[in-house]
Amino acid sequence: MERLAHTKVSKASKAEPTCVRVENVLIGGGAFTVIAGPCAMESAEQVLTTARAVEASGAKILRGSIFKPRTSPYSFQGIGREGVDLIKLVKQETNLLIETEILLAQHLDFLASEVDILRIGSRNMDNFELLKTVGETGMPVILKRNMSATLKEFLLAAEYLLDAGNENVILCERGIRTFETYTRNTLDLMAVPALKELTHLPVIIDPSHGTGRRSLIAPASQGALAVGADGLLIEVHPNPQQAKSDGDQSLNLTEFERLMSQLKASAEVYGKTL
Numbered sequence: 001m002e003r004l005a006h007t008k009v010s011k012a013s014k015a016e017p018t019c020v021r022v023e024n025v026l027i028g029g030g031a032f033t034v035i036a037g038p039c040a041m042e043s044a045e046q047v048l049t050t051a052r053a054v055e056a057s058g059a060k061i062l063r064g065s066i067f068k069p070r071t072s073p074y075s076f077q078g079i080g081r082e083g084v085d086l087i088k089l090v091k092q093e094t095n096l097l098i099e100t101e102i103l104l105a106q107h108l109d110f111l112a113s114e115v116d117i118l119r120i121g122s123r124n125m126d127n128f129e130l131l132k133t134v135g136e137t138g139m140p141v142i143l144k145r146n147m148s149a150t151l152k153e154f155l156l157a158a159e160y161l162l163d164a165g166n167e168n169v170i171l172c173e174r175g176i177r178t179f180e181t182y183t184r185n186t187l188d189l190m191a192v193p194a195l196k197e198l199t200h201l202p203v204i205i206d207p208s209h210g211t212g213r214r215s216l217i218a219p220a221s222q223g224a225l226a227v228g229a230d231g232l233l234i235e236v237h238p239n240p241q242q243a244k245s246d247g248d249q250s251l252n253l254t255e256f257e258r259l260m261s262q263l264k265a266s267a268e269v270y271g272k273t274l
């Protein structure tokens with residue numbers, strides 16, 4: 001792709017695959033890394049129950065948003081800054097690393113010291129000033145593909161992070177908009193091998209937003225492993241029916257445990273460590 005020719009994301013600039021290390025956890029480099037947890041952190045009980053369960057099932061990183069970008073301003077917007085106390089609680093009570101979404105550069109003031117990985121969500125993939133600021137921190141960052149971005153646009157968004165001096169970038173495919181309505185988005189599994197032809201950065205899949213349906217999370221996850229993804233970002237809730245956001249695409253704790261054991265068996269076949 002012509003416009004990627006002289007970019008830092010391109011394989012031409014760096015032949016060997018980038019492996020992002022977050023403390024003792026690797027994303028890339030032959031690992032299959034599962035990041036799991038609630039769409040949104042709601043309460044101490046919900047977060048701790050989920051954290052303990054996903055840790056017991058073998059996950060090393062908890063996901064959980066405290067600020068939620070919602071389509072409607074009347075939908076739950078997240079618990080906000082108070083959520084930092086829940087993040088601290090998880091750190092005290094478990095050995096999990098924490099991943100959360102950053103919506104505003106100013107939030108770095110209280111997020112940077114508490115979380116291990118920042119997530120830039122689909123809606124902010126092309127918020128270029130946010131990309132520059134997060135890039136300057138050097139913190140590990142998951143960049144989600146905008147639902148209407150081409151792979152080239154996705155990679156050029158990642159380029160903002162790398163150009164600001166941050167190599168710790170993980171790309172996340174989370175489904176794109178098509179005419180199909182049965183699924184919430186159309187999960188573009190071929191984005192994984194295609195991105196691997198173009199870039200050295202690790203690529204993970206979000207089977208929750210990518211499908212919108214709990215029943216499709218397991219097949220989408222197995223598909224991710226089969227096409228060479230470096231991991232998953234999955235929504236898990238102790239009681240999905242009661243979730244304040246995205247319950248329909250969240251696994252309950254037992255379903256997550258089952259999926260993890262199925263993925264462990266498949267990971268061996270594909271020569272990945274989980």
Ligand code: PEP
Binds near residue numbers: 101121122123144174
């Ligand atoms: C999320 O992962 O919490 C999220 C909001 O997803 P996306 O940005 O892909 O819509």
Ligand code: MN
Binds near residue numbers: 039040209
């Ligand atoms: Mn969600």
